[in-house]
Amino acid sequence: MIIARHRSATLILVLAFAQGCTTLGPVPAAESNEAAGVPGPTSSNPTTSSTADSRRSASARASRLGSIQDTTQLMLAQARTDRVAGRLDSAESTIERALRIEPNNPLLWIELGEIKLASGDRAQARTMGRRAMSLSGGDAAIENSARRLINL
Amino acid sequence: MKRFPKLGRLFGFTILGAMLGAVLFGLYLGWQVTREFAERGWDTPARVYAAPLELYPGRQLQPANVAAALEHLGYTRIANADSPGSYSVTRQMLDLTSRAFMGPNGLRPASFFRIEFDASGIRTISDESNTPLAIAVLDPMLIGSIFPDHGEDRIVLSPDEVPTLLIEGLKAVEDRRFDNHFGVDIRGIARAAWVNIRSGSLEQGASTLTQQLIRSYYLDTERTWSRKIREAFMSVALELQKDKDEIAHAYVNEVYLGQDGARAIHGFGLAARYYFGRPLGELQVHQLAMLIGQVRGPSFYDPRRNPQRAKNRRDLILSQMAAFGLIDSQTHDAAVQMALDLAPTNTNGGYYAGFLDLVRRQLREDYEADSLESKGLRVFTTIDPQIQAVAEAAVHDQLEALQAARPRLDAAVIVTTPQNAEVKALVGGRQPGFNRALDAHRQVGSLIKPAVYLAALESLDISLASLIEDGPIDVKLEDGSVWSPSNFEGVGNGEVTIARALAESLNMATVRLGMLAGVGHVAELIARLGLDATPSAFPSLLLGAIDLTPFEVAGIYNTLASGGFREPLRAVRAVVDADGQILQHYRIEIEQAAQPDAVYALNRALVQVMQRGTGRTAQRRLPAGLTTAGKTGTSDDLRDSWFAGFSNDHLVVAWVGNDANESIGLTGSAGAARIWSDILADLETRAFAPPTPSGVADIWIDYNTGLATDSDCANAALLGISTRDIPPPARRCGSERVRFGSRIRRLFDGSSK
Numbered sequence: 066m067i068i069a070r071h072r073s074a075t076l077i078l079v080l081a082f083a084q085g086c087t088t089l090g091p092v093p094a095a096e097s098n099e100a101a102g103v104p105g106p107t108s109s110n111p112t113t114s115s116t117a118d119s120r121r122s123a124s125a126r127a128s129r130l131g132s133i134q135d136t137t138q139l140m141l142a143q144a145r146t147d148r149v150a151g152r153l154d155s156a157e158s159t160i161e162r163a164l165r166i167e168p169n170n171p172l173l174w175i176e177l178g179e180i181k182l183a184s185g186d187r188a189q190a191r192t193m194g195r196r197a198m199s200l201s202g203g204d205a206a207i208e209n210s211a212r213r214l215i216n217l
Numbered sequence: 218m219k220r221f222p223k224l225g226r227l228f229g230f231t232i233l234g235a236m237l238g239a240v241l242f243g244l245y246l247g248w249q250v251t252r253e254f255a256e257r258g259w260d261t262p263a264r265v266y267a268a269p270l271e272l273y274p275g276r277q278l279q280p281a282n283v284a285a286a287l288e289h290l291g292y293t294r295i296a297n298a299d300s301p302g303s304y305s306v307t308r309q310m311l312d313l314t315s316r317a318f319m320g321p322n323g324l325r326p327a328s329f330f331r332i333e334f335d336a337s338g339i340r341t342i343s344d345e346s347n348t349p350l351a352i353a354v355l356d357p358m359l360i361g362s363i364f365p366d367h368g369e370d371r372i373v374l375s376p377d378e379v380p381t382l383l384i385e386g387l388k389a390v391e392d393r394r395f396d397n398h399f400g401v402d403i404r405g406i407a408r409a410a411w412v413n414i415r416s417g418s419l420e421q422g423a424s425t426l427t428q429q430l431i432r433s434y435y436l437d438t439e440r441t442w443s444r445k446i447r448e449a450f451m452s453v454a455l456e457l458q459k460d461k462d463e464i465a466h467a468y469v470n471e472v473y474l475g476q477d478g479a480r481a482i483h484g485f486g487l488a489a490r491y492y493f494g495r496p497l498g499e500l501q502v503h504q505l506a507m508l509i510g511q512v513r514g515p516s517f518y519d520p521r522r523n524p525q526r527a528k529n530r531r532d533l534i535l536s537q538m539a540a541f542g543l544i545d546s547q548t549h550d551a552a553v554q555m556a557l558d559l560a561p562t563n564t565n566g567g568y569y570a571g572f573l574d575l576v577r578r579q580l581r582e583d584y585e586a587d588s589l590e591s592k593g594l595r596v597f598t599t600i601d602p603q604i605q606a607v608a609e610a611a612v613h614d615q616l617e618a619l620q621a622a623r624p625r626l627d628a629a630v631i632v633t634t635p636q637n638a639e640v641k642a643l644v645g646g647r648q649p650g651f652n653r654a655l656d657a658h659r660q661v662g663s664l665i666k667p668a669v670y671l672a673a674l675e676s677l678d679i680s681l682a683s684l685i686e687d688g689p690i691d692v693k694l695e696d697g698s699v700w701s702p703s704n705f706e707g708v709g710n711g712e713v714t715i716a717r718a719l720a721e722s723l724n725m726a727t728v729r730l731g732m733l734a735g736v737g738h739v740a741e742l743i744a745r746l747g748l749d750a751t752p753s754a755f756p757s758l759l760l761g762a763i764d765l766t767p768f769e770v771a772g773i774y775n776t777l778a779s780g781g782f783r784e785p786l787r788a789v790r791a792v793v794d795a796d797g798q799i800l801q802h803y804r805i806e807i808e809q810a811a812q813p814d815a816v817y818a819l820n821r822a823l824v825q826v827m828q829r830g831t832g833r834t835a836q837r838r839l840p841a842g843l844t845t846a847g848k849t850g851t852s853d854d855l856r857d858s859w860f861a862g863f864s865n866d867h868l869v870v871a872w873v874g875n876d877a878n879e880s881i882g883l884t885g886s887a888g889a890a891r892i893w894s895d896i897l898a899d900l901e902t903r904a905f906a907p908p909t910p911s912g913v914a915d916i917w918i919d920y921n922t923g924l925a926t927d928s929d930c931a932n933a934a935l936l937g938i939s940t941r942d943i944p945p946p947a948r949r950c951g952s953e954r955v956r957f958g959s960r961i962r963r964l965f966d967g968s969s970k
Contacts, residue, residue, distance in 0.1 A: 133275030139351045157804060158322070161637065162352070164805070166273060168636030168866065169908060177805065192782070192807050199780050199813035202908035 137163040141176055148180050156180050171197040171207045178214040187217050246447060247454025253434050254455065254467065262373060263594040265576055266357040267602050268639075268790070269320075272330070273352040277338035277901060280311050287313060289603055290358055291495035301327040302499045309334050316496075318356035321597050321791040321799060325356070358602050359496070361573050363580070363589045372486030376466050378498055382543060383485060384465050386509045389541040390534055392426045396461060400427045400452030427452040429512075430468045433483075474508065475515040480568065480649065482515070492520065494560030502544060503552040506534040520557050528557060571645030572600050574652050575768075575788045583801065584792070593795035598788055599639035604632055604867075604900060608642040611895035616647060616873070619888060624879040628892060629653035631771040632900075633786055633868045635778035637805050640788045641867070651876070658764040659857045659874055663722045663831075663885070664850030665743065665761035667777060667819055670719050670727075672734040672742045674815040680942040681716040681822050682916075682923035687726035692756045700756055702728050705851075714923040716822045716936055720830030722849065724760055731759035745810045747772030747783060761850060770861055771870040777823075778846075778863040780907060781816035782807040814910050818937040820846045821915070824905065825934050827862065829920065831886050835860065838894035844904040845897065849885030856880050858888030865903040869896050913937045919947055926950060 140163035147156035160177050167173065178193030194214025201207040270286055272278070278286075284294070287304050292313065298305040304313035310333050317327040329345040330353045342350045362373050388395045394402050402425050424432070431451045455464065475482035475491060482491050488508055489497040500508070510530035511518055520527035532553045539549040576598055580589055588594065608630045616626050631654050632642040645652035673679060688709035692700040704710075704724045710717075718726035731739055740754040743763075752763050765773075768786065776783040784807045792800045823846035827836040831849045839845065847862020858873040858881065871889040875881050881888070909915055917933040919926040923944055926933050930950030938944070 133273070136273045136275055136351050154799075154802065155322075157802070161805060162271070164636060165271070165634065166276075168634070171908075189806055192809055195809055195813070196780070196782055196807060199782075199817075199910050200908050201911065203911045208911070 133167055137167045137170055137173060140166075141172060144176050144180070148176075148183055151183075153180055153184050157184075169200055171200040171202075171204075171211065174200065175207070175210045175214065178211075182214070182217065190214050191217050243450050243454060246450045247457070250431060250434070250451040250455050251458050254459065263363040263580075263589045263592070263596050263792075264359060264373065265361045265363065265573060265596045265598055267360050267598060267600045268641075269357040270355040271352060272332060272339060272342060272355070274339050274341055278334075279338065280306050280308065280332075280334055282901070283311050283332060283339075286603055288494075289606065290355065291490075291493075291499065293495070293499065299329070302496070313355075315353075316356040319595070319793075319797060320357070321595075321793050321802075323797065325354075328353075357597065360569050360598070360600065360602070363573075363577055363596070371470070371484050372490055373470050373484065374486040374497060376462065378496075379466065379469050379485070380498060380500070380505065382502065382538075383469065383497070383505050383509070385541075385543050386505060386534065386538050387426065387465075387468070387512070389537055389543060390509055391429070391512060392424075395426050395465070398425060400454075400456035401425060401449045424448075425452065426468050427456060427464055430464065430471055431455065433471050433473055472512060473515060474511045475519065477568070492559055501552075501555070501558075502538075502548055503531065503535065503555040504558060506538065506552065507531040507557060510534045520559055524557055531557075568649065569600060569602075569605060569643075570649035571652050571654055572598070572605065572640070572643040572788065574645065575640065575643055575655060578655070579788050580792070594800070595793040595795075596789060597791045597793070599641060599790055600643075600788070601641040604896075605642040605644075607899040608632055608644050608869075608896050611892045611899075612644050612647065615888075615892045615895060619873070619883065619891070623881050623883075624875040624877065626873055626881060627653060627876055628874075628889070629657060629767040629872045630892060630896065631767055631786075631868075631870045632896065633771055633775050634866060635775050635863060635868045638775055638779070638784035638786050639790075640786050643788075653872065654767045656766060657872070657874070657876075658766055659859075659872060659878075660761065660852035661763060661765050661770060661859060662761040662850040662852040662857065664770060664848055664859045664861055665758070665763060666719060666722060666727055667823060667848055668743045668746060668773070669731040669734065669739050669759050670715065670822065671746075671777075671811060671815055671819045672739045673715070673730045674818055675742070675812055676734050676738055678942075679715060680938045680944075681714065681818055681936045682918045682925075682938060682942070682944045683715050684712045684923050685715055685718055685726045685730055687711060687713045687718060687723045687729075690725050690729050690732075692728065692732060694756065702760060714918070714920060716825050716918070716934060717830075717920055719822045720825040720828075720920075722826075722831050728756065728759050732756065742811070743773065745783070746776045747774075747810075761852070767870050767872045770859070770872075771868065774861045774863065774870060775868055776810050777816060777820060778868045779807075780820075781809060781811035781813045783810035784808075814913050814937075814939065817907060817910050817913055818939070820905070820907065821935065821937040823847060823862070825920070825936075829934070832860075832862065832890065834886050835862070835890035835894040838891075839898050842904060843897070843902070844906060846905050847893070849890060851884040854880045855882050855884065858883040858890075859885045860889040860893040862893060862897070864897060864900075864905050865907075867897065867900050867902045869893050871896070909937065912940055914940050914943065916943060918944065919950070922947060 140159050144156040144159040144163070147159065157180050160173055160180060163173050164177070174193050174197040178190045178197065181193055182190035191214060194211045197211040198208060198215065201211060270290065272283065284304065284306050291302065293303045294305065295303045296305060298312040298314050301314050301316040304311060310331065312329070312331050314327055314329050318325045331343045332339055333341045342353050344350055359372055362371055392402065394405065428448050431448050470484040470486065473481060473483055474485065474488040477491060482488050485497050485508055488511065489495055489500055492508065493500060493504055507520060507527060510527065518527045518530045535549050535552050538544045539546060576596065580596065612628045612630055616628055620626050627646045628644065629646065630642065630644040631640060633640050643654050645654045688711065689701065694700055702724045705722065709725055710723060713723065713726055715730070718730070736754045736756050736758060740752050740758055744751040748769060752758060755762065772786055775786060784805065787803055789803050791802045794800050824844060826832045827845050827847050832847045835847065836845060843864060845862050845864050847860060850859030850861070851857065856874060856878055859871070861870045863869070871892040873881065873883060873888040873892065915935050916938045917926050917928045918924070918936045918938070919930065920932040920934045924947035925944050926947050927950065932950070
């Protein structure tokens with residue numbers, strides 16, 4: 066089953082992830098400004114107090130195919146699109162799948178918190194914020210997003 | 218005419234009475250058999266599926282790994298992977314066509330995927346039009362069904378999943394007049410009788426498929442006339458109420474086809490899985506023929522014990538199929554050339570009794586037994602068949618190796634993915650039956666110590682570099698007596714770092730620390746981490762005088778592995794009704810059970826357990842660079858051997874012991890740790906390396922003195938220390954001072970750093 070097709074040149078996502086209601090048409094996502102505004106996933110192997118150095122920049126990530134981070138990035142974009150469009154069940158399935166691939170990525174936990182919030186579960190949204198915070202590795206942007214959820 | 222009126226009347230009444238009796242008897246048997254038929258309602262029990270295999274770019278798998286996973290799913294390797302359930306593989310590329318499947322999100326058609334690899338793993342995945350994909354999700358393996366009282370050992374097929382060739386072949390071989398007779402084949406009986414009379418023995422039977430079905434219902438193989446008459450009555454009664462298709466369908470799901478130890482193999486769905494490791498629908502002609510051949514004598518024709526006999530029987534079936542025009546002569550000639558193509562038997566034949574037990578228990582919390590057994594639900598679970606196979610093999614191999622002259626050893630294993638608390642594998646013992654993973658309440662010993670240290674980190678102003686006295690301690694108990702615990706080795710070690718006390722599982726230091734933190738606090742924390750009720754707060758709790766099941770232990774350690782966030786371990790992802798509508802998604806729902814900073818620090822110390830403490834041997838059996846965090850557990854008198862530990866992606870809990878609770882003479886590291894490292898070494902898993910929370914710094918600390926040191930010093934251990942608690946640096950490599958006996962005096966008063 067296809068979740069997302071990735072045309073590298075245009076970064077267009079075609080999603081045939083038949084979650085409940087519909088198959089989506091082409092959805093522009095992960096465009097440069099959004100991708101740049103989003104802190105990258107944490108490195109999988111921070112052994113020192115600083116993880117920022119080992120994190121690849123968003124632009125470097127967007128230009129490359131074939132990494133785990135690309136996969137979860139696409140899923141994150143898909144989950145956001147679904148959430149904004151109100152397809153919460155589909156969004157949650159996608160983000161859970163991404164978390165199976167990259168469980169320590171705080172952005173995925175933040176998105177799960179947003180989905181819980183959109184589903185009306187503020188308590189779970191707050192807990193997801195705390196989970197993201199514990200994985201932030203000191204990244205200020207992630208901590209801000211996490212704090213927003215924690216302070217709901 | 219009226220010569221014998223009374224006699225005639227008597228005769229008439231007798232006939233009438235006999236007929237009435239026969240009718241009543243027939244009605245009774247008919248009622249009995251239709252009730253049995255309905256109770257078995259083969260098209261309605263919940264079907265249970267494993268988690269699907271998910272392939273995506275960046276996943277660290279090579280073609281051989283993916284091929285192995287596909288073989289496990291029963292995919293066939295062919296030259297051109299264009300039929301569902303097939304794949305082809307070259308050095309850098311693997312093509313596959315998945316099977317169509319009704320999943321929790323609707324129908325997934327059979328799809329072609331091309332997977333290309335590079336040195337680090339999967340590089341790209343594309344579809345038949347060469348479009349790159351982010352992920353390929355394959356059809357999940359059907360692992361069983363949920364039944365009222367027949368156990369879970371059956372794979373029930375719906376009529377459209379049964380190949381026509383199987384039904385036609387069964388008729389040709391077993392019951393040629395099936396479509397026309399009324400349950401009993403008079404002509405067949407006459408023919409058989411003639412053969413038997415001529416040969417003077419009971420050579421030929423003439424049981425119809427209907428009669429065989431009924432025989433199977435009542436597990437009655439005795440060849441007596443009364444049994445045969447009852448069977449005939451029931452067959453006719455069943456034929457009167459059910460049509461031929463229903464009877465043939467029930468037969469396919471019911472007939473006895475083999476024996477796997479204590480487990481009877483009933484139904485062609487399970488037999489296909491048991492003998493060939495594939496769904497029935499994918500079997501080739503020669504494989505179907507072999508299964509049909511089993512009907513007559515599963516033990517006599519057992520293909521694993523009597524391969525030549527099974528092949529002769531198969532070839533006979535094939536020629537009969539050809540004679541009846543079911544296959545053409547070319548197909549026949551090709552099929553008889555084929556080997557038996559049996560699946561290897563290194564695992565429990567895909568029979569996940571222990572895990573299915575957990576699935577049923579979790580579903581019972583939300584569903585009536587009736588809905589599970591009769592509403593045709595589809596249950597999507599979390600089990601990973603490959604991880605399950607690894608766990609089963611590890612239990613099997615290590616128990617064989619450890620058994621020797623000990624009391625009979627048994628084991629339990631649970632594997633989870635900590636971040637979503639999914640159960641990926643569960644082994645309840647050597648054999649299906651008593652589910653030790655869920656039901657064996659056993660003393661956990663030192664396995665409980667991380668909770669003591671976490672309680673201390675939470676409530677006392679200390680760090681892992683703080684020192685504590687590992688010397689004799691007297692604890693006054695409520696009844697006035699005095700408890701004086703000793704170390705495993707008997708002797709104390711003087712002042713030690715908290716990290717070392719945990720790594721080397723020092724009892725006296727642990728009790729001292731636990732008494733400072735408060736036994737009540739420790740008990741309450743254990744419950745917070747993963748139990749339903751708070752255990753009794755006796756001081757002996759600090760050394761693990763508490764009976765827990767492996768499942769409860771896994772719950773507690775899962776919370777540690779996920780950084781202090783608790784989630785009940787889940788075996789089910791979703792339940793879908795017979796119409797494909799989602800009834801329930803079981804989502805990630807977590808609660809914060811402990812402070813992430815403290816859990817992070819604790820986990821760093823559990824890494825030290827593996828690197829220089831009691832988990833050393835287990836760590837050495839893992840691939841280099843696979844950092845893990847873990848803990849051994851040994852109960853009093855060496856009755857229980859435990860090991861619990863985790864990487865970034867997997868938690869594995871293993872228990873070894875004896876059902877009668879006899880001493881097995883194994884510590885945690887000598888017994889369960891071997892199973893643990895066998896499993897972890899075989900998983901696709903990443904090093905444990907959680908991001909450092911803010912407010913914590915990873916600092917190189919001298920393991921013995923607790924002073925800050927350099928990474929290249931002999932006793933340097935990387936510990937998570939609160940930025941408020943950074944200890945002073947040691948001169949050179951600090952341990953030298955210890956080696957010369959000038960131990961630093963840092964009196965532990967509950968507030969020193």
